Structures are given as structure tokens and as C-alpha cells.
Amino acid sequence: MSNGIVDKKKNYKEVADILKFHYPEVEGEEFYKYLFPNNQLKGEKSVDYAKPNSIYLYKDPKDEGTERKLRRRIMLKDTWQEDYKSYVEGNPMTLCSGLSYRGMKNRLENAQQMNALVFDLDSVGKNELMNLFSRIGKKPALRTLPQPTFIVMSGTGLHLYYVFEGPVVLYPNIKLQMKSLKYDLTFRMWEYGGTTQEKQIQYQSINQGFRMVGSVNDKYNLPVKAFKTGDKVTLEYMNSYADEEENKVDINRPFRPTQYTLEEAEEKFPEWYERVVVKGDERPKRWDIKRDLYDWWLRQSYRAKGGHRYYFLMCMAIYAVKCNIPKKELREDMYRIFEELKEVEHNHPLEKDDIKSALETYDRQYYNFTIHDIVKLTDIPIERNKRNYRKQEDHLRRARAVQEIDYPDGKWREGNGRPSKEKLVKEYIKINPDHSPTEIARALNVSRPTVYKYL
Template sequence: MLEDVLRKWNGLEVSAMEVYSDVFRLGENEIQRNGEPKGQFKANPVGYWSNNGQKGHFRIFFDDIFEETLKELQEADFAILNGLTYFGRKNVQAHASKVYALIFDLDGVTDKTLNAFLNGAFEVDAYPIPNYIALSGHGVHLYYVMEEPVSLFPYMKIQMKELKYALTEKIWNMYTSTDDHKQFQGINQGFRVIGGKTKIEGVRVRAFRINSHPFSVSQLNKYIPRESRIDETKLWKESRMTLEEARKKYPEWYEEKVVRKSPRRYWQCKEDLYEWWKRKILEGATYHHRYFLIMCLAIYGVKCGKSFEDVEKDAYELVPFLNAVNPSDPFTEEDCQSALECFDPKYCTFPIDDIVKISGILIEKNKRNGLKQEQHLYLARRRKEDMKAIELPMKALEGRPRGSSQQKIVVTEWRYNNPKGKPKDCILATGISKNTVYRWWKEAY
């Protein structure tokens, strides 16, 4: 039995309150108390429950009545909670405040695969050792408690999601699960409450403590590829300055943001940027970056002032193409809808370097050495004339052939729109030479 495997690795069964007290630091003034005055900028865990398949309800967990609320959810037919806190009454990603624990679903677990996972974690450091493992009925939930809660500013939500995806890829494999279909879940995913009901009649979710040491971001980073790691220099260091202290130290900011409640102003880009990103997706989409390509499409949509309806339409049209990148692991409309959550003005300032990191698509920056475009081009042309004058060789004397940069895009788009088409059909339809079509045919799709 799974519990015997856990006990073999010194797993100790613990109560739901022991787990949640550890995760959310109950009694340490970390989350809001019931009736606590506003202005402390605290957030709370938010659960969700339903009975008999009827409409569900959200439930806020307050510090001082946490156990009472938990008992209510434990008796519901279906009740979930995650390791995040939220501002407001719903556990929607837009209101997420901090990550206190990352929780992973691992299905297809047998005594053999669970033992393989724990052996890999303890003996060869192949996986991080979970703080808690919950037996959820047909699978297990792995709890990794954060040493310091991670503040979920817009860029950090995306980085945390990529970290969780990369860890899922690491943890869920042929040795640790009999299920080939990995479940890549976002940080906002809820999990059945410990002590609550499972899908199996009469069986409750049980938790076992495996590891008493919480994790820092750097400790989790070491288990995943470098390109998926969180940039620790961008972790928010929470200020303990009170609002009154901020008013005295930053009077202009206080007047604009607190008194007048002025919204933040953003620079709006041309729509060409958005169309360029759609082409980049068709040119360079890869299996592990599909989700983040649509997230970046939403970000560019916001940057360029597009309507959500237009971005949503474009995103759904890309689903068949992204699915074809790896049909054995489909990219679904649910994945697409989840990625579109990044259509939010807060992401207007999302850095190019981070877009490169999460999308896997290289974006070359314009190098003008601080000059305006006109000044930069003037000097570049003068340099070309000087090189001609003294007969220095140039890679492309008069630039590359007109239109050559578009040929790969044209072939890619034609294959996307004609999945059953052949090279000869593409040659006839586009007018591109035979050699050029065959050159890009395999790379295009």
C-alpha cells in the first residue's frame, strides 16, 4: 500500500491543520484575521466547494477561524484549496498575492513508482524531497513549502508557472508514474483539501510529512533546466514601510496614487508588433513553449491596444498548429484559455528578456548605441560607402535579395493552412522556387 511506502521512507502521518499551519504560518500574523481592519494589505487562502454537482461556492480562510472553515469544506462532496493567498473573495489568478507552497499532482502511482520517486529524491537527489505527500484517492499530491512566500507580481506569476511546468516535467516520468499523460497545471490549480472526501466512497485525503525543511527558490531552481529557472534578482523584497511613512518619504507618489488614485500610464505599441509575434509563433514554436507563446501573444495584444476578442480569436486559430507540434501531448483549448489570462494591462511592461526566456524565441534587440534611428542609419550608410571606397569586402554588398526574408514565413503559413498539401502544391500556389520550398518544408511544420 502507498502508506506503507511512505512509512518506509520515514513518512509521518499528520493532520490537515498541521499541514496548513505550516504552509500559511497560522498564528504568525501572516494572513488576515476575521474582522481585521483594512489597510494591512494582507491576503488569504481561498477555497472552493460544492455538493451533489451543484453550483460551487468560494470560501475565505481567516487566520483565527481557519480550522472551523476547514471542517466545513472537509464535509463537502468536492472541496479544493491551493498554496496561494488572494486579495478578494475568489481564487482567480488576477487576485493572487503570494505563493506559500507549490503543489503537484502525480497520477498513475503504484507502490513501485512511489518508491522509485522517493528513492530518486532521497538517494540520488534526482527530485526535490516533498515536505508533505497527500494520498488523494487515485494519486498523490506533492507539497513543497516555500521558505519565504513569493510575491506574485505579473512577471513573477509567469516565471512561477514556468518553474512549476519544468518541475512537473522532471517529476512525472516513466519511473514515477504509470500514466503517460502528464498534467501540467498552473500555480492557481486547486487540490482536494486534506481530510476531505475523495472520489472513492468512504476514503479521505491523508497527509504524511516527509521533509521538515522548506524550500528557497534557488533550491528548486537547481532541479530544472537553466532556461526555466526563476530570475532571483527579480524576486520582490517586501517593504515593511507603513503607508504613513510612505506619505512622508514619497509625497508626490502618495498624492498621485493614493489620493487621486491615478491609473498607471502605459506606452502603446503599433499593431505591427502584434502581427510580427504571430509570425514568430509560426516560425519557431516548440513543444515545451506552446503555452507561453500564447501567453506572450496576449501580452503583445495588450501592448498594442488589441481587443480581447481579437486576441482570443487569433489564439484559438493557432491551437491546431500548436497541437501539431506534438500531437501525442495535445495543446487544448483549455490550455489556450488559461494562457489568455495574461491579457491584462499590468503586463504592458513585461520585459523582452523574459519573453525570450519563457517563449524560447530569440528576439534580437536593435543596437543603436543610444542614438536615434535616423542618426544610427545615417552612420551605418556612411560606413557602407566608406567600405566601398577602400574596397573592403562586405557580406552583402547591396543587402539580401528582396523578399527572401519572407519565404520561410510564406511556406510555414501555407503548410499551416493546407496540412494535407504537398510541396508541388505549395510551389504552384506561392510561386516560390522548388529548391526554396523544399529548403523550408520540413522546418516549416
């Protein structure tokens, strides 16, 4: 057994002993009854959105050797005791978020209510847990944290569950506000050398699934345990710990109020009025973006850090959607980038299943995913292009003119003997920083993989 695994198991035992001393342990079946008291009964058929349900994923032995990794199941109140024993207890891989959904799929667009806001702290040992104890439940101040309802041992870290007194209805704008609140509190909670042994903060979606209580961490063969550490919380209580006022959730602002009447909107925004009001197309408008943006993102793979590798792949799919890159090409690029990312050092190995998961974000709902979101998820700083208000075509024409002045008659290509591909690519990029890998490859008559290699 490697020293790393020994250390993880030592941390687990020490953390379990401390939590048992301070708080009562809660079995998984009861844990989810407490979390989702309003799940439907078997056979109920709601005609509206009043009865959303929790949905969980579980590994089925019947799928061994097939491409199917996890099955999806609705958590129903009257069958939960039997279902828990059959699908969750002792299972090596189960996942469940703190949300309840309408319909059969646990996608963010189907999320109807938030029963619990959940945070993930990786690599927690005795010292980190004691530091966490010194911060939770204190009045809002620098680095203090709200008292969680449950602390769950995930195997190598902790999941902190803040269960709301009543489920928060997830209108579209409330989802955005909840995301901002979670990012804010994640930054407050995650401190290297204080509350975690991991250097990189990991921001997660409000829809993130977590290992279920009563299942087993398959990587270390450690049971996932829950401890009741506090009462249910209110949104006001959680808001009080946000560092930025703009990151607080205002349930009285479920929709973005408009400043214009329909008559004014028709005059000011005729294209929008025709598309949305007249034709009834309320989908977010997709911008016409060139593939340069996608190619640029691929070049950032060397900046991906251990805990953010999956999110780099996920954002590959988002940029592919924005730039209208075919899914087949995206998949090929992902497998190529995967070989590079899996070499980045981290406690949790990157697996090919992560590619399949990341490909699920190849969907039009991500057209308007913001730079701010991508920076948070990937921890890769992004500076907006500065072209001094020139269009890209004009900007490139200017760059080529400067190139011709500095290197007349194409002398930038000249050298002693035949220059190496590395030198060719690097010199070309220096002179043409805005050119895409495809344009560079064509200009130099080299392959795109060669361009990526030296970028």
C-alpha cells in the first residue's frame, strides 16, 4: 500500500474519531429522508411543478464490462427504505446533489428546488478539521463560516450540507444568484494549510453530485459517513456570511425586471422584438463566433491545474458550442488534450469517463456561459482581447502591415540553413499573435499538432 493511501486512511480515521466525539452519526437512509421530506410517493403524477423529486445516480453490477457507468433513479418516499438498501448502501459509486428536479433528468435546467447548499473540501485531516471547528458557527467576520447542518466524510475530504428550513424555489435568476453565493462562500471556506491540504480552490456548480451517505468511496474503500452538526438554515443566515453584497440571494428578485414597456422595446430593439415577441423564440441568442476562440482555449491546456482538469475539458465543450465546432472534432480534441492533462499531478486521477461527462455540456444552453464563470471553474485568468476598438479583420490587416515593415519580402522566414519547426512556429506567433493554429499551420505548411506542440 502506497504512503499516499496510508496517509489518506490515517486522516480518515482521525477525522472520524473527532466527529464521533462531538456529533451524532446519522445513517444514510435517514439522512436523505431529512434532506428530501417532500419526495413523491410511487404512482403519484403531478400535473404541475409542485412535486419535484431528488434524483440520484448509482453503479449497477449488471453494467460491468459495458460502456454504461451509472444509472439514474428517482428517490420516492414510500419505496426509499427498500431502494436505499438495493442501490445505495455499500455501493462503490453513487452521486446525489442537494436539488430536487421536475421530470426524470437531474440536469440544471430541470432543477426546481434547492433543499441544501453543499460544499466540498478536499484533503482534510485532523488539523484542518480543528481549524474548521474554530470557524463554523461564529458570527460573520473574516474567515468565519455558517454552522452546517451535516458534515459528511467523503473518504478523503468533507462535504458540508446546509439544509434549508424550506426548499428554495429555483427560478432561472435565482439559480444564477445561488451560483454567486456558492462561489463567494467557497472562497471563504477553502484555505490551503487552514481548512484543506489542497492548494487550488475548486468551485463547483450548484448542481454538483456528491457521494451518497452509506455508500463507499471506491478509490480508498472507505465508507461515506454523515454527522448531524447543526439545525436547518435560512437563506438570510447564509447571505450574512457572503463577502460581497452582490453575491447575496434575493428571493424577491426571481426574475430580472425590465426597464421598458413592450412598445418601447419594439422601437429600441426591433430584432429582439421580432424574434422573441412576434415569433415566440425565447432561447438565448447565439453569437456568431469564429473558431479562433476555441483554438485559443486549446492552447491554454498547459495552464490547467490538478483540481481543475475536468472543468478545462468542460469549458472545451462550451467553447466548441460557442464557435460551432462539430462534436466529432471536439471529441477527438478532448482525447488528445486528455493525454496531456492526465499527467498533471493531483490526488484524484483524471479518467476517460470525465471526457464523456464533459461532452454533456455540448449543448446550446451554454451559449452564454460567461468569462467570469470559466475563470472561476478553471482557475485560468482570461484577459479580454484589446484591439483598440478595431474589428478583427482590420486588426489582422494592421498586424500584417507591421510584419511587412519589420521583415520586408518575407525575411522573417530566413535563417542559417533550414530553420526548425519549433523556431518557425515561435517566430510566426511572435509576429502574428492573433492567428489561429489552423492559420499558422497553413502558412508554415506544418500540421496542427505541431503548432500546438510549440504553442
